[in-house]
Amino acid sequence: MSPDRATRPGGRTARVRAAVRAATLAELAERGYQGLTVEAVAERSGVHKTTVYRRWGNVEGLIADALELASGEPWPVPDTGDLAGDLRALTREVLIGFTDPEDGPVATAFVSAAVQNPSAARALHAFLAARHEQAAPVVRRAVARGELPADTDPTEVVRVAVAPLYYRLFVSGEPVDTAVADRAADAALAAARAGALRAAPAPRAPDGQTPAG
Known part of the structure; x- marks a missing residue:
């Protein structure tokens, strides 16, 4: 993420990022990865192509940024009782x-x-x-x-x-x-x-003692 996007999360930069992300997802849904282009995302989002290239670089940058945004979104976590x-x-x-x-x-x-x-x-x-x-x-x-x-x-x-x-x-x-x-x-x-998915044990110091944490 560029410093500009990080320091102005609620301004025009955030709106541009959201528009580009929405356009990226829409293009992926319609055309898949092989059909995704910067030009199509720019046209769909209403963001100038040079801006998209400057901030995201290529289609992989668009995908990476969309995933970065998605990783911070809530996911429904079930609670059925067991x-x-x-x-x-x-x-x-x-x-x-x-x-x-x-x-x-x-x-x-x-x-x-x-x-x-x-x-x-x-x-x-x-x-x-x-x-x-x-x-x-x-x-x-x-x-x-x-x-x-x-x-x-x-x-x-x-x-x-x-x-x-x-x-x-x-x-x-x-x-x-x-x-x-x-x-x-x-x-x-x-x-x-069965205990097959236990957490890995903490590493031990050379003298056999577990390092203090």
Whole structure:
């Protein structure tokens, strides 16, 4: 993010950024990553092409900025009363995000861009890390209720729950439906209950003592 965008979040710069982001998402939904162009985003947003090039550089910059904005947005975190229900709700939410007629093409375009461009990959990594942390409270609540070992890694449980969906969507091409989403959630739950998703132990000093933190 440029200093100008950082220091004037509520002014014209913020409005320009929001307009460009909205145009980027609309173009991705209609044309996908391969069809995204700076010129089309500029025309749709009403922002001059030279401004878009100067601030975002290229289509990868547009995608990275859209992901950066999205990572700070709230995500619906379920609270069904137990971890089994919460994880199923999470995996179904991910499934909807990729299969919804309006949002699905945008989400797929983000992943496609990340495969092909390092800056988009870094932005997607940060976006997913933020989403995993936003979802982590469902695991922390389960630990507090005594459903899981005390040293369970909350974000790792979330990663393990959603990973099978990404594998089917973007690697194997196998069908994905709610049954698949529920099975992925149940598998993560079983692994967590068995203690397979514990947090990594703190590194030890050369003398064998855990460093003070």
